[in-house]
Amino acid sequence: MPTIRDVAKRAGVGIATVSRVLNGSSQVRESTRQRVLDAIADLNYSPNQAARRLSSGKTFTIGVVSPFFTFPSFVERLTGIQDVLDESEYDLVLYSIRSTEQLQRRLRILIGENRVDGLIVLSLPFSERDLRTLKPDFPIVTVDNSPAWHYPSVVIDDVAGGALATRYLIEHGHRALGFVGDRTDSVFRFTSTERRLEGFRNALTEAGLEFRETWCWQGEHSQEAARQAAWRILQQPNRPSAIFAAMDTLAFGVLQAVREMGMRVPEDVAVIGFDDIAAAGYVNLTTVSQHLVESGRIAAQRMLDWLRSGEIERTPVQLPLKIVERATV
Amino acid sequence: MPTIRDVAKRAGVGIATVSRVLNGSSQVRESTRQRVLDAIADLNYSPNQAARRLSSGKTFTIGVVSPFFTFPSFVERLTGIQDVLDESEYDLVLYSIRSTEQLQRRLRILIGENRVDGLIVLSLPFSERDLRTLKPDFPIVTVDNSPAWHYPSVVIDDVAGGALATRYLIEHGHRALGFVGDRTDSVFRFTSTERRLEGFRNALTEAGLEFRETWCWQGEHSQEAARQAAWRILQQPNRPSAIFAAMDTLAFGVLQAVREMGMRVPEDVAVIGFDDIAAAGYVNLTTVSQHLVESGRIAAQRMLDWLRSGEIERTPVQLPLKIVERATV
DNA sequence: TCCCAAGATGGAAACGTTTCCAAGCGCCGT
DNA sequence: ACGGCGCTTGGAAACGTTTCCATCTTGGGA
Numbered sequence: 001m002p003t004i005r006d007v008a009k010r011a012g013v014g015i016a017t018v019s020r021v022l023n024g025s026s027q028v029r030e031s032t033r034q035r036v037l038d039a040i041a042d043l044n045y046s047p048n049q050a051a052r053r054l055s056s057g058k059t060f061t062i063g064v065v066s067p068f069f070t071f072p073s074f075v076e077r078l079t080g081i082q083d084v085l086d087e088s089e090y091d092l093v094l095y096s097i098r099s100t101e102q103l104q105r106r107l108r109i110l111i112g113e114n115r116v117d118g119l120i121v122l123s124l125p126f127s128e129r130d131l132r133t134l135k136p137d138f139p140i141v142t143v144d145n146s147p148a149w150h151y152p153s154v155v156i157d158d159v160a161g162g163a164l165a166t167r168y169l170i171e172h173g174h175r176a177l178g179f180v181g182d183r184t185d186s187v188f189r190f191t192s193t194e195r196r197l198e199g200f201r202n203a204l205t206e207a208g209l210e211f212r213e214t215w216c217w218q219g220e221h222s223q224e225a226a227r228q229a230a231w232r233i234l235q236q237p238n239r240p241s242a243i244f245a246a247m248d249t250l251a252f253g254v255l256q257a258v259r260e261m262g263m264r265v266p267e268d269v270a271v272i273g274f275d276d277i278a279a280a281g282y283v284n285l286t287t288v289s290q291h292l293v294e295s296g297r298i299a300a301q302r303m304l305d306w307l308r309s310g311e312i313e314r315t316p317v318q319l320p321l322k323i324v325e326r327a328t329v
Numbered sequence: 330m331p332t333i334r335d336v337a338k339r340a341g342v343g344i345a346t347v348s349r350v351l352n353g354s355s356q357v358r359e360s361t362r363q364r365v366l367d368a369i370a371d372l373n374y375s376p377n378q379a380a381r382r383l384s385s386g387k388t389f390t391i392g393v394v395s396p397f398f399t400f401p402s403f404v405e406r407l408t409g410i411q412d413v414l415d416e417s418e419y420d421l422v423l424y425s426i427r428s429t430e431q432l433q434r435r436l437r438i439l440i441g442e443n444r445v446d447g448l449i450v451l452s453l454p455f456s457e458r459d460l461r462t463l464k465p466d467f468p469i470v471t472v473d474n475s476p477a478w479h480y481p482s483v484v485i486d487d488v489a490g491g492a493l494a495t496r497y498l499i500e501h502g503h504r505a506l507g508f509v510g511d512r513t514d515s516v517f518r519f520t521s522t523e524r525r526l527e528g529f530r531n532a533l534t535e536a537g538l539e540f541r542e543t544w545c546w547q548g549e550h551s552q553e554a555a556r557q558a559a560w561r562i563l564q565q566p567n568r569p570s571a572i573f574a575a576m577d578t579l580a581f582g583v584l585q586a587v588r589e590m591g592m593r594v595p596e597d598v599a600v601i602g603f604d605d606i607a608a609a610g611y612v613n614l615t616t617v618s619q620h621l622v623e624s625g626r627i628a629a630q631r632m633l634d635w636l637r638s639g640e641i642e643r644t645p646v647q648l649p650l651k652i653v654e655r656a657t658v
Numbered sequence: 659t660c661c662c663a664a665g666a667t668g669g670a671a672a673c674g675t676t677t678c679c680a681a682g683c684g685c686c687g688t
Numbered sequence: 689a690c691g692g693c694g695c696t697t698g699g700a701a702a703c704g705t706t707t708c709c710a711t712c713t714t715g716g717g718a
Contacts, residue, residue, distance in 0.1 A: 001441075001443075003703095003704055003705085004704065004705065004706095005704080008668095013667075013668080014667060014668035014669070015668080015669085015704095015705085015706095016667070016668055016669075016670095016706080016707075016708095017666080017667060017668075019705070019706060019707080020666095020667090020706095020707095022705095022706095023706080027665070027666065027667085028666070028667085029665085029666065029667090032666080032667085044441070046438060046441045046442045047442065047704080047705070048383070048442065048443055048703085048704055048705070049382075049388075049442050049443060049444050049705095050379055050382035050383040050386075050388065050443065050703080050704080050705085051383050051673090051703070051704035051705035051706090052704080052705055052706075053378075053379035053382070053383075053673095053705085054377070054379040054380050054382075054383045054672095054673050054674065054675080054703085054704080054705070054706095055672075055673055055704075055705040055706040055707080056673090056705075056706055056707090057379075057673075057706090059378075059379065061422075069408055069411055070408065072607070075404050079398055079399065082398055082423060082425055086424075086425055091422050091424075091444070092422065092423045093390075093420050093421065093422050093423075094411060094421045094422075094423060095415075095420075096411055096415055109375060112330070112373070112375040113375045113376065113377060113378050114330075114377050114378060114379060115378045115420070223610070223611065249611070252611035252612070256611075256613065278401070278608070279607070279608035279611050279612075281552065282552065282578070282581035282608050282611070282612060283581070283608075283611060283612050284585060332673095332674055332675085333674065333675065333676095334674080337698095342697075342698080343697060343698035343699070344674095344675085344676095344698080344699085345676085345677075345678095345697070345698055345699075345700095346696080346697060346698075348675070348676060348677080349676095349677095349696095349697090351675095351676095352676080356695075356696065356697090357696075357697090358695085358696065358697090361696080361697085376674080376675070377673085377674050377675070378675095379673080379674080379675085380673070380674035380675035380676085380703090381674080381675055381676075382675085382703095383673085383674080383675070383676090383702095383703050383704065383705085384674075384675040384676040384677080384702075384703055385675075385676055385677090385703090386676090386703075659718100660717105660718090661716105661717090661718090662715105662716095662717095663714100663715095663716095664713100664714090664715095665712105665713080665714075665715100666711100666712080666713070666714090667710100667711080667712070667713090668709105668710090668711080668712090669708105669709095669710085669711100670707100670708090670709095670710105671706105671707090671708085671709105672705100672706085672707085672708100673704105673705085673706085674703105675702100675703085676701105676702085676703085677700100677701090677702085678699105678700090678701080678702095679698105679699090679700095679701100680697100680698090680699085680700105681696100681697085681698085681699100682695105682696080682697075682698095683694100683695085683696075683697090684693105684694095684695090684696100685692105685693090685694095685695100686691105686692095686693090686694105687690105687691095687692095688689100688690090688691095
């Protein structure tokens with residue numbers, strides 16, 4: 001492999017000049033630049049990344065830290081991030097996390113070892129203070145975390161979203177509403193379901209409707225669990241006419257149960273989800289879109305801005321929510 | 330940030346010894362090792378990756394090259410890769426590709442610049458010879474490419490898979506079979522649909538059944554296109570009683586059309602897909618599983634083996650296919 | 659024609675590891 | 689008591705860039 005020294009020799013210049021050409025410095029005469037470029041082409045040279053990184057102290061790498069990478073929503077966010085990073089000079093490295101303790105350790109290592117220039121953290125609450133003492137202004141952008149952070153963030157208003165979905169059902173004539181959601185995760189402490197439920201209750205109260213424990217369920221985050229829950233809820237003689245599922249994946253379980261029970265959607269039971277993952281389109285699920293892909297795109301863009309300008313724009317970006325009307329309400 | 334020199338000083342040893350401890354060399358006395366470990370802990374030291382990489386000539390990084398990251402199947406493969414890499418000392422870097430020319434260029438750069446120790450290429454045909462002249466034994470593992478490669482690969486038998494799905498329909502009493510698939514991609518030249526169609530025709534011939542052009546369609550890879558195609562196919566007075574969709578995403582479009590037309594699945598029209606992406610479970614689609622996640626896992630494992638042992642196991646791994654019986658046949 | 663500022667250029671240090679090689683040390687056998 | 693061997697250890701070179709700083713050019717104004 002040719003090195004920068006070979007290029008310098010071939011072009012008849014010093015290595016500093018080659019480096020300047022490589023990095024687009026304007027301090028190089030056009031004729032010299034051309035000679036260097038020719039030499040580079042002749043030798044089929046490309047700079048060694050490890051050396052660049054060591055010398056410049058930058059890694060040209062952005063890390064994405066996400067919970068164990070299995071929910072569709074993370075994947076869609078990742079897609080958005082990938083989209084914008086792909087156009088930049090930064091590499092995208094993926095780190096997946098299995099527990100909150102592991103998260104904190106991982107973050108410290110990533111920052112300490114200088115493995116990445118910046119970190120995008122998806123949906124994972126972490127100790128901000130701990131990190132700040134380590135390196136006060138290490139670039140971190142969070143997505144789907146509390147907006148009260150020291151770091152830039154991209155968020156949605158889950159309470160408003162829950163209310164939005166609920167009101168939509170009410171507007172469509174439903175008066176008996178059920179709720180299906182997962183339980184606050186013991187490992188990661190995701191709390192969006194709680195907040196969506198809060199919105200659900202608010203909207204019910206607002207409309208003078210009753211919140212019934214027996215029409216609601218919270219449990220494991222899986223389609224199967226949601227399916228069984230829906231069975232239980234809908235078997236009651238006095239059953240709800242519509243169900244709000246706190247996430248699309250759960251809504252799929254509900255739909256499955258409804259069909260198994262020989263009822264029709266939306267005539268017998270209406271179902272609305274939350275997230276608008278791609279699969280929601282496949283099954284024609286009416287749901288609340290939270291612009292997942294866009295959230296990733298924005299996060300990546302903010303990271304890039306920060307890295308390039310050195311300036312931090314701390315105000316959180318709050319993404320709008322909207323009902324996607326499809327066939328289940 | 331403390332460096333290896335600080336650790337050495339604190340522990341009262343030479344930097345070489347610290348390095349040996351860091352890299353688990355057995356040539357260090359236990360008491361010394363302990364002293365070094367203590368110093369590391371005291372200083373909260375972690376080695377600088379860029380320096381390691383430069384000095385050792387390894388990047389501790391594996392690149393995954395995939396087509397523009399939007400089909401569920403790539404994501405699922407990626408999940409498998411992530412799974413196993415996560416347990417290793419290697420980082421996973423994501424590269425997405427928009428065209429075949431870009432692919433070849435990307436590969437050359439990645440290999441030339443020493444940015445990764447190995448590359449896993451998903452579903453993308455590339456010029457093997459070109460790369461081999463560049464660096465003869467650069468570690469590359471391919472997934473879902475032709476098995477005729479010089480490099481280790483993970484593949485499936487699409488022809489057999491097409492036949493498998495078709496025979497399954499026939500066994501369930503269907504005699505009039507339709508086919509919906511995408512057209513060979515102009516950008517990437519994915520050919521699996523063609524091969525699955527070949528299997529379809531083979532199975533038809535084998536069973537003495539007729540292949541009808543008017544029951545078949547090939548076009549754009551999208552749910553919407555598939556939906557429209559299914560409408561056209563099923564509106565004919567003489568319509569097929571079952572449809573084989575070459576990919577699950579297309580099958581979703583077909584299902585949508587069937588429901589829109591007021592017909593029932595599987596009573597009026599049976600549908601079988603191919604791939605078994607996660608969303609297939611959501612909608613209860615009967616399909617051919619090609620073990621997507623597993624394919625990623627195996628590819629990553631083979632890469633790791635290669636990197637660690639230095640030995641290349643060239644025989645392709647062919648994953649089995651199996652029918653996943655759900656509710657649409 | 660001369661001088662000076664701004665623009666180009668080159669040399670060398672610095673980045674923080676790994677690893678080669680030489681040397682120190684303790685222990686064993688004779 | 690001595691020589692030698694093997695296990696430990698340390699110093700220093702090497703990895704290939706970027707960048708500071710000094711030096712050399714060049715062009716324009718007086």
